[in-house]
Amino acid sequence: MVTASPMQITVLRGRDEERRAIRRLLAGPTDAGAALVLHGEPGSGRSALVGYAHRHARKFALLASTGLADEASLPYAGLQRLLDPVLDCAGELPAFDSRLLRRALAGSGCPPERQLALGLAVLRLLAVVARSRPLLCTMDDVDLGDRPTAEVLAFAARRLRRLPIAVVLTATSAPPGGLPSYRLGPLDESDGAALLADRLPEPPVGPVTEALVAAAGGNPQALVDLAGTLTAAQCRGDEPPPTTPPADGALGRAYRSRLDRLPDDTRGMLLLAALDEDGAPETLVRAARAGGDSIADLTPAERAGLVRVEAHRITFPHPVARSAVVTAAPIAERRAAHVRLAGVLDDPAQRLARALHLAAAAAGPDPALAGELEAAAVTVGGARASVALERAAELGDDPARVAERRVDAARYAWAAGETRRAQLLLSRVPTGPVAPSGTGPAGPGRGGAVPGPAAPPAGGRADLLRGEVELRCGRTPAALRALLAAADVLAGTDRPAALSALARAGEALCFSGAQYRYADLARRARVLARRARVLTRPGDPPEVELTGTYLAGVSATLRGDLEQAGPALRRVVVLTGQLTGAALTPALLCWAASAGLLVAVDGAAHRLAERAVELARERKELSALPRALELRAIAEYWLGRHAAAADSSREGLRIARATGQANVAAVHLGMLAVLAAVRADRDVCLRRLSEIGDGPAPYSRPWALAQWAVAVLDLTDGRHAAAAARLAALARPGTGRGQVLVQVMATPHLVEAAQLSHRPVAVAALALFDRWASSTASPSRRALSARCHALLAPRGSDEAEERFRTALRLHPVDTGVFERARTALLFGRELRRARRPRDARTHLHDAWETFTLLAAGAWADQATAELRAAGESVGAPDPAAARLLTGQQLRIAQLVAEGATNREVAARMFLSTRTVDHHLRNIFHRLGVRSRTELARALP
Known part of the structure; x- marks a missing residue:
């Protein structure tokens, strides 16, 4: 177990405003008193703030006490404890005040008509104490003690205007009127994370911190209690963190x-x-x-x-x-x-609540009540349905029905984002066959009605759900085994569910980079087809045809049969329009969106992914949201909406972490890293890569996205050979190993890096990209293909210019403006290298304007540098030293000042090393410097 630090934590997290108020109170004029009230629920930090006031009241005399519930029935008991240290000063009060005060504090009470006099006597006593030194008077939990004490202190606190007295009161309930008050709300995530870091020897990983702050509800004491129960494995994220504060904790x-x-x-x-x-x-x-x-x-x-x-x-x-x-x-x-x-609870809308109360009162098995719970659960869905079905399983006496109800309870828990609970429920379902006892209400995503009297085996449905949970949250090999086992078990009784299991298995293969195993998946699909006579057949519901056609289309895509893949995948997109009601699920929409991306109908893919997001929200299926948001982000990337893609991935990351979907969270982190790298935002990219860590297995999708992001940074920084090698290693298209689809997305960067490093590693990847682009009707894919061929054409050739012009013509004017600007930049650079600066400037200006409008600063800087190298100044005039240089000389000087070698400068600027040497000698002469160090100092 991780032991919380025994040292006293004096830093108060998330209470900045309250601390400022206390400091203002104590720093005011010595002859002007004031008071404030801090109120909030137990554990919110009221006592800690009182301690903060004590530590900052070094120039003050101090009177402090706490309201005690044990003395709540004793009038003025709290006041007696507060004033006991200074009761000797009561002799300096007028005789009437002294007698009245002493009688009240001795237990004789105070008649109602003397309450005002008693309040004034207390105020005068505090004034006497404060004659020689300012006084701080605090009462913690004033509302827990006796009510007369609270009333007298509030009375006195309202009358401190000309006295050197500060009063701080805390309360749980509503504060006394007429006094400045501060409500202590919950801590936000950043303050909660800081509090945990204060309490633990090693701060928990990000997802664990988020889960703990959520479990504590932002209550500081609840967070401290949770920190005290956290094990080392939970802190690292190897085991699920606690979901509720300990019942025996301080709170x-x-x-x-x-x-x-x-x-x-x-x-x-x-x-x-x-x-x-x-x-x-x-x-x-x-x-x-x-x-x-x-x-x-x-x-x-x-x-x-x-x-x-x-x-x-x-x-x-x-x-x-x-x-x-x-x-x-x-x-x-x-x-x-x-x-x-x-x-x-006799209203029909309260049917489930009534059944749950009766179930909680049941002392043993009650099959009738279990049936009522099950029937009521499916009318409401969500986490409550999961609880009801779990209780129905406990009340049942038929092992088959018990297993079925637990599977349905797990399905509802998973849909509601309660991953750990779903896993616990599944662990109680037997792995072997359990004879079905008849039909029952279907859980969410169960696949619709099943012909005949027998329900799908609970074990098969459990394996299907286990596989899905493992696919999103755990080990991909385990997910694949469970999904293939589910497909075999469900083949004879629930063909839609069996097809769903195979489609999930395909996702597992793609995630892990084992696309070559799709052959085995296709074989299993053929076995299923023989059992059901055909995989898809006339008269099948659209959802069955969609899943089967999706499997066939993806399988054809991965084996390179694009002629067969295209029509199948387009058919998947069309079939979504025929789905209505319960048949339309977020999973089917996600498969259709994935199909749309594979055939490059980006607008349709985005609409399908967006509909999947909306439907998951409508049905409160939190577990489906991260995958839907992943597909929406990819569609937005292809549409050139990088900012929208980043928003989608950030939302997907947040929900994936909240629901424990570590694998999907890693994919979103990888996508965010790629998006940052493409826009040359190094800091954000590196931060996202650090969040991924070294956990993803080689050739998995998160690993491939991380490699892509690092390669783009390498390309931006001039490490062309490293970028090319990294991108070429993402996949081996001939074998089906690795992330072929990620490499296809990254092919434009691979070609650019290969051309700059003079390495032929992009040939196979570009051939695959060309085949794919030509099989689609996407002008943006064909534009990227033309750009790639322009980069690989001989330098300064007519072929290169023709390919660049083709690319610019094909780039859509309404979408993908970032990639169009990249093409214009590369074309302008090519023209400048061919000694055609006037022609180059037109395209470089276009690129610079687009990058500036998109706030892509690093790319705008590159366009600026190219414009200067082409003989045109952009932006504000350079300082004195820089004005002595031509645009090309200035760029060389800047690179040298940054630490680049002559060879690296030559590679970055497409010049020979001899030319760089020549320019560098002229630069030294013009600036009057003799070394690279002096050059760096001379430049602004």
Whole structure:
């Protein structure tokens, strides 16, 4: 276990405004008093801020106390503890004030008509204490102690204008009126991460930090409690982190101590409120009446900060508070409360809630109640349906039905983003065959109705879900095994689900870079076809035809049969228009979007991915969102919408991390790194690459994206040979190993790097890219193909110029403007190298204007440098030293000043080393310098 640091943490995270208010309070004029109230739920940092005030009150005398619930029934008990150290000064008060104050603090109380006099006596006593030195008076948890003390202190705090006294009060409930107050809200993610870093010897990895902050609800004490339970493996992300703060932590103990002091009637009513998770006040009112109680019994719990009663909602300040109320009640009381709540939930819309309460009160198996839970669950879906089906499984007595319900519960949990819970439910499903006991309601994504009396085997559906979860969150080999096993088991009873398993298996192969194994997948598809007579057949529902056609199209694509692949994949895109209702799922839309990308219909692919995102949100299928957002980002990349692609990937990364989908999160990080590298944003690219780390296996998709990003940085920095080697190693098209599809996307960068490094490593990749581009109707792909051939054509040749002009003509004017500007830059550079500076400037100006409009600063700088080398100045005039140089000389001088060798400068500027030497001698002469070091100093 990772042990939290035993040293006192004095840095308060996320409380900047409150700390500033305390410092202002203590730094004010010595003859002008003031007060403030800090209020918030237990664990929010109120006591820590009082300690902060004490540490910063070095010039102040200090009176400090805390409200005690044990003394809440003793009038002025808190005031007596606060003033006890200075009661000797009461002799300096007028005799009446002294007697009144001493009587009240001795337990004799104060008549109502003397309350004003008592308040003034307390104020005068504080003024006497503050004569020689300013005074800080604090009362923590003032609302937990006796009410008369809170009223007197608030009275005095409102009357400090001309006294050297500062008062700081803290409370859980609403603060006293008439005083400046600060509500302590939850910490945000960055402050939560900083707090964890303070408490742990090694800060947790990013996804773990996000999960812990979410589990704590931003409560500082809950975060501290969670940090105390974190194991080293959980801190590294090797094991799932805790999802709730420990019940025996400091926050849990704080809530239980408040609960223990409440009247029995209040605790009973609080238990009803805690068990009714819907939080509807009318439900609680009816349940209270049914037991002869009143909702007014909750008033002491409100004052104690255990519950909030609002007009339309009853809420608890933190899940730990609800948990403390439930766990503190004996089991008999909990069952009775569940029965009482079930008795008042008679609306059809409350069917599931009623069944859950009855199930919670059940003492043993109850098949009838289990059936009611199952029937009610499928009407609501989501995480609640998962809970209901899990309880239905516990109440059942038929092993087959129990297994089916657990699989459905896991499916709903997975869809709701509760990955760990889905995995735990699946672990309780037998891996062997379980004889089906009949049909039952289908879980989400179960594939629709199944002909005949037998339901699909629970084991097969469990393997299908296990495979999907592993594909997104865990080990790809395990995912592949589970998915292929599911396809075999489901082939005879649920062909749509079997096809879905094969399509997921194909995703696993593509993710891991083992596309060559698609042959085995195709063989299994043929086996399935023989079992079902045909893989797809006339009269099949569109969703079945779509999945089968998608499998055939992807398989043909990966074996290079583009003539067969194109029509199949276009058919997949068309079939989505025939899907309606429950048949249309985010998974089918994602496969259709993937098909659209493979045949380069980027607009259609983007619309399909966008529809998948919308549908997943509508149905609250969080687990489907990261993959849909990944496909949307890829479509936006091809459409030239780099900023939109980055937004999609950032959202996908956030949701993938929140749902534990580590594999998809790594893909989004890789895509973000590529997008940053393409725009020459080195810092962002390197940060994203560091987040990926060295976890992805070689040839996996995250690994390939990371390699692509690094190669683009290499290309930008002039390391052309390294970039070419890195991109050429992404895949081996002849063998089907590696990330062929990623390499196809990266081919334009590979060709550019290969041409600059004079290496023939791009020939095979460009041949594949050409075949693909020519098989599509995409002008942007053909434009990129023409640009690649222009780069590989002989320098200064008519062929190069013709290819560049073809590329510029094919680039769409409304999309892909970034790539068009890149083509213009490369064409301008080619013309300048061919000693045609006037022709070059036209294209270089176009490139510079586009890059400037896109805020692509690094690329605009490259266009500027090329324009200067072509004899034209762009932008503001250079400082004095730089004005002595020509544009080409200035660029050479800048590269040398950055540390480039003459050979590297020659490679970057397409010059011979001898030419660079010649220019460098002239530069030294013009600037009057004798070394590279002096040159670097001479340049601005």
